[in-house]
Amino acid sequence: GAVAGLLxxxxxxxxxxxxxxxxxxxxxxxxxxxxxxIVASVGALMGKRALRY
Known part of the structure; x- marks a missing residue:
C-alpha cells in the first residue's frame, strides 16, 4: 500500500x-x-484492507 502511495x-x-x-x-x-x-501513509493504511484479498 505504501509503495502504491509513493508511486x-x-x-x-x-x-x-x-x-x-x-x-x-x-x-x-x-x-x-x-x-x-500523507499519500504514502494513506496508501499504507488503506492498502492493508484493499490488498488483503
Missing part, C-alpha cells in the same frame, strides 16, 4: 511540477515532501 505521489508531483510556475527549493522541499508522506 501515486511521484506521478502527481511530476504532473504538478510540469504545470506549476513556483519552483523555489523551499516550496518544493516542504510541500512535495509533506504531500508525499
Amino acid at each position: 501515486c505521489a511521484g506521478l502527481a508531483a511530476t504532473v504538478y511540477a510540469s504545470h506549476c510556475t513556483d519552483d523555489s527549493p523551499l516550496f518544493v522541499a516542504t510541500w512535495y515532501t509533506l504531500a508525499t508522506a
Whole structure:
C-alpha cells in the first residue's frame, strides 16, 4: 500500500511540477515532501484492507 502511495505521489508531483510556475527549493522541499508522506501513509493504511484479498 505504501509503495502504491509513493508511486501515486511521484506521478502527481511530476504532473504538478510540469504545470506549476513556483519552483523555489523551499516550496518544493516542504510541500512535495509533506504531500508525499500523507499519500504514502494513506496508501499504507488503506492498502492493508484493499490488498488483503
